[in-house]
Amino acid sequence: MATSRSKRWSGKKETLTTVFLKDVMQQMVTYGDRVQFGQTAIDLKPTYRVINSSDKKMAFDGNHHLLHPKDDEFSDASISGFYTLEQIRAAIVAGGFRSTSGTRVTRTSSGGARAVRGTTLKSKAADLIDAEKYQYFKANSSTMPEDIRTYSDEISGLMKAGMSAEQAFNDVIARYF
Secondary structure (H helix, E strand, O other): OOOOOOOOOOOOHHHOOHHHHHHHHHHHHHHOOEEEEEOOOOOOOOEEEEEOOOOOEEEEOOOOOEEOOOOOOOOHHHEOOOEEHHHHHHHHHOOOOOOOOOEEEEEOOOOOEEEEEOOOHHHHHHHHHHHHHHHHHHHHHHHOOHHHHHHHHHHHHHHHOOOOHHHHHHHHHHHHO
């Protein structure tokens, strides 16, 4: 039986998870503002290289450890285009690079087809942010000011801009309390 699963990353940006992208973003914040993903390792995750404004490159393996690539490891045939820090942040907020908006067709038990409207990336991102914000609030509510709830929209806005829930809450607390 043939299967499409392999241990090698497929090269499709849609398969990159938000957890992986958050770690990539952390390396980008430290080392440079652009990234390229490569199909160089036999791994579920791609290797990648972060490039700074001086075009200096730092390579990382799929586990975000520093990598010393071979000469041909990041050749044009095995590497993606450039992604900016803003594009990576937007992908994280959207739940990854995958696009789930639009309409898909499903089959009913009687063999007929029906259209099912997909969720939009914007609503999916908002749901993820609200869930992360709620979990952080629930875990830390005893140490927060009583009126922190009045700044909920501002905290969400900061999280949409790429801050974690902890960073967003701390920013609002520092400014208003």
